[in-house]
Amino acid sequence: MSSEAIVIEKLGKRYTIGAPQTRDTTLRETVMSFVTAPWQRFRHLAGDSSAATRFWALQDVSVRVDVGEVIGIVGPNGAGKSTLLKILSRITPPTTGFVDLTGRVSSLLEVGTGFHPELTGRENVFLNGAILGMYRAEIRRKFDAIVAFAELEKFIDTPVKHYSSGMFVRLAFSVAAHLDPEILIVDEVLSVGDLHFRNRCLGRMQDLRGEGRTVLFVSHDLTSVRQLCTRALLLNGGRVVDEGAPGDVTRRYEQQHHAHAAARTGAVDRAHPPRGYHLRRAELRNAGGAVTSRFDAGDMMEIHLWASGRAPENSYGVEFKLLNDDDEVISFGAANPVQKTYYQADDQHFVCRLGPLPLTEGAYAFSFSVGVWNTERWDSWSKAVGFTIERCDLFHTGHGIANVNDGDFVIHQQWLTGN
Amino acid sequence: MTLKAGDVRDDTEKMLVVPVSPARRTLRLEPPRAWQMLDLAELRDYRELLFFFVWRDVKVRYKQTVLGALWAVIQPLATTFFFSLLFGRFGGMSRQVPGPYALYVFVGMMPWTFFSNAVVLAANSLVGSSHLITKVYFPRILIPVAAIASSLVDFAISFFVLAIMMAIYGVAPTWRIVTLPLFVAGTIVAAAGSGVLFAAMIVTYRDVRHALTFVMQLWLFASPVLYTIDIIPPQYRLVYAINPLAGMISGFRTSVLGGRFPVDVILISTITTVVLAMVGIRYFLQVERRFADVI
Numbered sequence: 001m002s003s004e005a006i007v008i009e010k011l012g013k014r015y016t017i018g019a020p021q022t023r024d025t026t027l028r029e030t031v032m033s034f035v036t037a038p039w040q041r042f043r044h045l046a047g048d049s050s051a052a053t054r055f056w057a058l059q060d061v062s063v064r065v066d067v068g069e070v071i072g073i074v075g076p077n078g079a080g081k082s083t084l085l086k087i088l089s090r091i092t093p094p095t096t097g098f099v100d101l102t103g104r105v106s107s108l109l110e111v112g113t114g115f116h117p118e119l120t121g122r123e124n125v126f127l128n129g130a131i132l133g134m135y136r137a138e139i140r141r142k143f144d145a146i147v148a149f150a151e152l153e154k155f156i157d158t159p160v161k162h163y164s165s166g167m168f169v170r171l172a173f174s175v176a177a178h179l180d181p182e183i184l185i186v187d188e189v190l191s192v193g194d195l196h197f198r199n200r201c202l203g204r205m206q207d208l209r210g211e212g213r214t215v216l217f218v219s220h221d222l223t224s225v226r227q228l229c230t231r232a233l234l235l236n237g238g239r240v241v242d243e244g245a246p247g248d249v250t251r252r253y254e255q256q257h258h259a260h261a262a263a264r265t266g267a268v269d270r271a272h273p274p275r276g277y278h279l280r281r282a283e284l285r286n287a288g289g290a291v292t293s294r295f296d297a298g299d300m301m302e303i304h305l306w307a308s309g310r311a312p313e314n315s316y317g318v319e320f321k322l323l324n325d326d327d328e329v330i331s332f333g334a335a336n337p338v339q340k341t342y343y344q345a346d347d348q349h350f351v352c353r354l355g356p357l358p359l360t361e362g363a364y365a366f367s368f369s370v371g372v373w374n375t376e377r378w379d380s381w382s383k384a385v386g387f388t389i390e391r392c393d394l395f396h397t398g399h400g401i402a403n404v405n406d407g408d409f410v411i412h413q414q415w416l417t418g419n
Numbered sequence: 420m421t422l423k424a425g426d427v428r429d430d431t432e433k434m435l436v437v438p439v440s441p442a443r444r445t446l447r448l449e450p451p452r453a454w455q456m457l458d459l460a461e462l463r464d465y466r467e468l469l470f471f472f473v474w475r476d477v478k479v480r481y482k483q484t485v486l487g488a489l490w491a492v493i494q495p496l497a498t499t500f501f502f503s504l505l506f507g508r509f510g511g512m513s514r515q516v517p518g519p520y521a522l523y524v525f526v527g528m529m530p531w532t533f534f535s536n537a538v539v540l541a542a543n544s545l546v547g548s549s550h551l552i553t554k555v556y557f558p559r560i561l562i563p564v565a566a567i568a569s570s571l572v573d574f575a576i577s578f579f580v581l582a583i584m585m586a587i588y589g590v591a592p593t594w595r596i597v598t599l600p601l602f603v604a605g606t607i608v609a610a611a612g613s614g615v616l617f618a619a620m621i622v623t624y625r626d627v628r629h630a631l632t633f634v635m636q637l638w639l640f641a642s643p644v645l646y647t648i649d650i651i652p653p654q655y656r657l658v659y660a661i662n663p664l665a666g667m668i669s670g671f672r673t674s675v676l677g678g679r680f681p682v683d684v685i686l687i688s689t690i691t692t693v694v695l696a697m698v699g700i701r702y703f704l705q706v707e708r709r710f711a712d713v714i
Contacts (some may be wrong), residue, residue: 015712042624076537079459086711087448088448089447089555089556090556091552091553091554091556091681091711092452092708092711092712093448093449093451093708094448094449094450095450096450097450098447098449098450099447099448100445100446100447100448101445101446101447101448102445102446103444105446107555107556109553109554109555110554113550113551113554114550114555116475116479117481118478118482118483119475119478119479123475123478126471127471127475130467130468130471131468131471131557132555133549144662176524201450221695414561
């Protein structure tokens with residue numbers, strides 16, 4: 001039996017984007033454009049487009065997916081991930097190339113598609129099930145299981161508009177979880193809802209993987225791609241630029257991505273500072289006082305921050321949050337109350353000495369904010385400056401510890417025997 | 420014994436394990452062909468979804484209303500009352516039609532009310548369902564068709580009112596009543612054709628939405644609802660019949676109230692009805708695959 005579930009061959013998708021607007025300068029031109037604009041808009045809406053207003057969201061994408069593979073698609077915003085999913089879900093047709101799908105396909109671009117607030121939970125289960133491609137008999141057969149899974153037995157005959165958002169998502173997801181596809185196409189459904197919900201989604205995906213279903217899913221959450229997928233694709237600029245084992249692809253993606261995001265020099269001037277008192281420049285310096293973005297675990301670091309304007313009051317503080325490459329806050333520091341350092345209105349330059357850094361190899365970033373502790377926040381500067389830990393070998397073993405697999409921190413440790 | 424959330428989950432999900440079916444069908448997704456055909460086999464596969472769309476529309480329409488489905492009765496009755504007062508009593512048109520003018524207008528109002536409600540609902544249905552169109556696949560034509568089908572419920576209810584009115588006025592149907600289904604079907608086809616056409620146009624050109632209100636007003640006066648087609652001068656009669664509703668409404672009325680069928684008008688209207696439906700579906704299929712990109 002042929003084992004290919006999805007064959008994507010030289011797939012391309014071209015969009016026409018909004019025509020550039022020209023500004024009217026004279027009354028005569030304004031009147032003229034009032035008359036001619038409908039015709040131009042008509043030509044635009046009718047799909048007549050010059051080369052300047054066209055762009056390829058997806059170009060020359062060829063992928064073969066075997067039955068039972070779980071493919072994760074990663075890439076920056078605008079890389080073409082959503083376009084690819086929309087083509088695979090038959091929402092929009094390709095401009096070039098083709099896709100062959102072998103097997104029953106279910107596509108979940110969101111949960112709860114078509115839910116109607118006026119209808120009861122029961123009615124919505126049937127409606128949503130039908131929209132997702134289930135037959136009435138099938139829904140009837142699975143109905144009790146769907147309701148039990150959502151834990152909504154008591155409210156199933158209540159209109160959905162009276163549901164809390166958590167109940168709504170539970171019911172919607174429960175219907176989706178009872179689909180029985182051979183090929184499942186999922187867009188970041190996992191990113192909605194609370195942690196409990198996310199874990200259930202991941203659990204369900206793991207089950208599908210165990211059952212030998214083919215899954216293709218797009219995610220910004222590189223951790224779940226690494227956990228769930230058997231293979232990953234990196235899209236960028238509408239093309240597949242990398243492909244392979246999820247761990248390798250996501251690591252290379254992180255390296256490229258953070259090379260752009262984080263300042264390579266370790267010194268950043270704020271691009272669009274807000275009005276009023278604000279932070280305007282950040283520098284990271286090493287023990288020798290040189291500005292850099294490259295550190296090793298165990299190094300000392302100095303953060304230098306400059307502000308502009310005059311602070312609204314005296315006795316305020318500066319804070320930092322340390323983020324890992326999944327944008328999770330992993331640590332926090334503050335001038336006060338942590339260090340009982342209070343700055344005055346005229347102070348413009350703040351310094352924080354940090355270290356030794358207990359971090360594993362990978363990319364990190366600082367977010368800063370300034371204000372009166374627990375009362376006012378005058379300014380915050382998210383992901384202001386990034387840095388990388390190049391080498392983490394605190395115990396001199398000769399082996400590095402990377403944050404991809406081994407967490408963000410190394411805790412000082414001593415190993416003994418207890419007997 | 421107490422059940423934790425996790426226990427329930429594990430049990431139910433084990434039940435869902437169904438072996439992958441051996442019968443495999445390959446579906447090819449390609450750039451749209453120049454000449455898209457209506458995929459009847461696919462529509463048959465999706466008939467349950469059509470049913471659910473209709474069921475939802477009907478169910479939602481009268482939720483949180485006090486009078487509920489009574490609105491289906493009030494609308495044609497109220498317009499009939501005002502029109503017969505205005506045109507029949509004050510305008511003197513009641514002398515031009517055989518039998519009671521109010522009944523005459525009501526019988527014309529029935530297919531007209533269905534037609535105009537169905538067309539307006541269908542026309543706005545696609546834009547109103549943009550959240551579905553951008554998230555999940557199904558044949559898009561189901562949406563306007565469901566809007567038309569859900570309007571049939573109100574149409575059916577108005578037949579009860581008709582029976583009561585005929586009893587009050589002492590008018591009995593003749594053998595011609597057997598032709599009624601033909602004209603009902605013709606009105607449905609005309610509504611489907613224009614509804615589908617307008618729906619597809621509104622996705623790209625929202626202007627049509629603004630035009631639709633006054634197009635429907637003009638269409639009412641261009642159709643034999645308030646008057647008999649006999650007031651049309653003979654040299655314009657066949658031009659007048661290009662309006663699909665000219666033949667459908669006058670045929671509908673003749674089959675209910677009796678009289679002579681205007682066969683020439685009905686024939687021409689039937690042809691334009693079929694043409695309208697073909698043009699509507701043709702245009703819809705042509706632009707259908709762009710909907711998600713432009714809606």
